[in-house]
Amino acid sequence: MKKIIILSLISVFLTSYSCKFTQKAYDSTKTALNNANIFTPDDDIKLGLQVKEEIESDPKKFPILKESKNREIYKYIRGLKDIILKTNKLKYKDKFKWELKIIDNDTILNAFATPGGYIYIYTGLIKFLDTEDELLGVLGHEMAHADRRHSTRQLTKSVGISILLDAALGNKQSVEQIIGALINLQFSRSNESEADEYSVRYLCPTAYNAAGAAGFFKKMLDRPVPPVFLSTHPSPKNRVKHIEDLKTELNCQGTRTNKDKYSKMKRLLK
Numbered sequence: 001m002k003k004i005i006i007l008s009l010i011s012v013f014l015t016s017y018s019c020k021f022t023q024k025a026y027d028s029t030k031t032a033l034n035n036a037n038i039f040t041p042d043d044d045i046k047l048g049l050q051v052k053e054e055i056e057s058d059p060k061k062f063p064i065l066k067e068s069k070n071r072e073i074y075k076y077i078r079g080l081k082d083i084i085l086k087t088n089k090l091k092y093k094d095k096f097k098w099e100l101k102i103i104d105n106d107t108i109l110n111a112f113a114t115p116g117g118y119i120y121i122y123t124g125l126i127k128f129l130d131t132e133d134e135l136l137g138v139l140g141h142e143m144a145h146a147d148r149r150h151s152t153r154q155l156t157k158s159v160g161i162s163i164l165l166d167a168a169l170g171n172k173q174s175v176e177q178i179i180g181a182l183i184n185l186q187f188s189r190s191n192e193s194e195a196d197e198y199s200v201r202y203l204c205p206t207a208y209n210a211a212g213a214a215g216f217f218k219k220m221l222d223r224p225v226p227p228v229f230l231s232t233h234p235s236p237k238n239r240v241k242h243i244e245d246l247k248t249e250l251n252c253q254g255t256r257t258n259k260d261k262y263s264k265m266k267r268l269l270k
């Protein structure tokens, strides 16, 4: 009887142990699959360049603000982007392009970055924000999507492997299909949270308020009709809390907002 009990205890132990092991293996496989990326960082640059060409050949949809008439504002916003790069917190700081252009559309409150670090920011968003740390927070968020290679990870998951392989072999139609998918790509909630988190990490060593991105979401919440993209993303209230909690946790000391300078600079937009 005793023997039977011991044996069954051993078998229970073994079952639960192997079960745990399997669960662990399953979890790590799942994480690995979620983070899988069949593209190389060089592919990110190539794809990004193709998306950039696509964007800049469609001035109706993406009217790029003329540099010749807006030298000062371009210099200013690119200077903000450089503050983030100089923190040395980006893995692909020297490899990716980190080129920034402004899209002349006051009705769109958005910014985005392609793989490989081509960043676009709408005049609507520049005008909507009030301080430099808010804009830095948004830029940090977009740069994190590029630096953490969220687009190509998402593509690995969402575009069929045969299309990706065809594209790798140079099939033009497949390449076009991928670029189309990239332009309309929706990031997952976990990618959005990660980009929020990295925007705090990038700003933490600077003199600026590291929770600048939270300022953007707070302003969004105050609007009578919140923009559609907020409803498909993690709740802005949770994002504000997540960003502010991380700033506290990392003990980020910066407080700079440069409100006056920012409002003076945004009046330069022509």
Ligand SMILES: [Zn+2]
Binding pocket: 141, 145, 187, 192, 195
């Ligand atoms: Zn995002």
